Amino acid sequence: MTHGVIGTGSMGRILVEAWIRSGKLQPSELLLSNRTRAKAERLADEFPGLRVAADNREVARKSDCFFLCVKPGEFRKVLEEIRDVVREEQIVVSITSPVMVRDLEEWLPAKVAKVIPSITNAVCSGNSLFIPGSRLNREDREQLWDLFSAISRPLLVDEEHTRIASDLACCGPAFLANLMEQMADAAVEETDLPREAAVSLVTRMAQGLGRLLTEGNFTLKSLQERVAVPGGITREGLHLLERDTGTLFHDLFRLTHDKYHEDINKVQQSLFPEMEKKV
Structure with a gap:
């Protein structure tokens, strides 16, 4: 089974390193892409066998499950790039909190989830936040839960509680x-x-x-x-x-929530420019 990672910045890198070092995934089971290809190649140099794709489309096309580890402002560009190669049977996971699951389900035909990791996952500790989409079946949920259990203690949360x-x-x-x-x-x-x-x-x-x-x-x-x-x-x-x-x-929590709602609105205006608001 191939697990793809689009975006090897801070959190994308943490996930890749944690899964490999925990023994949950072998480098050969991972396929990476990054806007700056050299970043993904440096990661591949550290873990022989880890593959770097030519572009995001290759990751989406060749992965059974892949992770969108990109910033909120980059989502539309990435989704436009991969949209026509994503398949219904694939699992697509966003790790970006202000990107709503229902919005990803509108853009992509795949089975969608949101899982928010923590820097503590780098040492296989702490929680990861699991927000399943409507298309995931029991087997899909168990697969994702097992994957993140190797590097964290997954916690099922309602999307409305994502920020806190x-x-x-x-x-x-x-x-x-x-x-x-x-x-x-x-x-x-x-x-x-x-x-x-x-x-x-x-x-x-x-x-x-x-x-x-x-x-x-x-x-x-x-x-x-x-x-x-x-x-x-x-x-x-x-x-x-x-x-x-x-x-x-x-x-502090009022501040983070204000910024979160601002980010949600920006993402939704980017994904659905024809709609004034989508909340």
């Missing part, structure tokens, strides 16, 4: 990394602790925290209760965080 689920699973690593970096920087500025030590401490802390939550039978709440004894330093720190973070994450 992506904020947590996909944007979350960057958000938390930013907070951790600020924490380390503040430690350096307030004391004479070397920055290298501060970064190492928060990084190893995060690694251990993840294991406590996934392997140590702790919940977010029970972990705080275990560390923060009444009257202790951690408890005082938590009170400060609860007070000063306030509406931070509410504001």
Whole structure:
């Protein structure tokens, strides 16, 4: 079975590398294309046997299942390029959140799904978000679920929850990394602790925290209760965080949702220019 990947940018590359390194797919089972061919060729150099197609049409024509790993603004061009070679029995998967499943089903005769990966999938961890289309049968769903189970824990979500689920699973690593970096920087500025030590401490802390939550039978709440004894330093720190973070994450999610709806409208105006709006 041939799995195609159109677009070998950041997330396309992560998927290819994760599937190969996990042993789920052999390089020879993958066929790649990219707007800048050299990018796909560099990836093929790392994994002998991995094939690079002449263009996107070749990927669509020769794959049983292929993944659209392109930016929202590039979708119309790619869909126009491959539309007449896509077949009903194929599975086509978009990893781009503001591209609606129903819109892809209008453009393509294939069985469509949306699966949103996370950078955490690079180490076969975290979630991937699974939004099946109306044409997928049980076998198709199981096939995709099995493929992503090798590099993540797939989670079935309603498309209306794509943005908030992506904020947590996909944007979350960057958000938390930013907070951790600020924490380390503040430690350096307030004391004479070397920055290298501060970064190492928060990084190893995060690694251990993840294991406590996934392997140590702790919940977010029970972990705080275990560390923060009444009257202790951690408890005082938590009170400060609860007070000063306030509406931070509410504001963050409102911002990401506003940008998401803006991106949806742009994509739909591109895919269906004859319609003023399609929501």
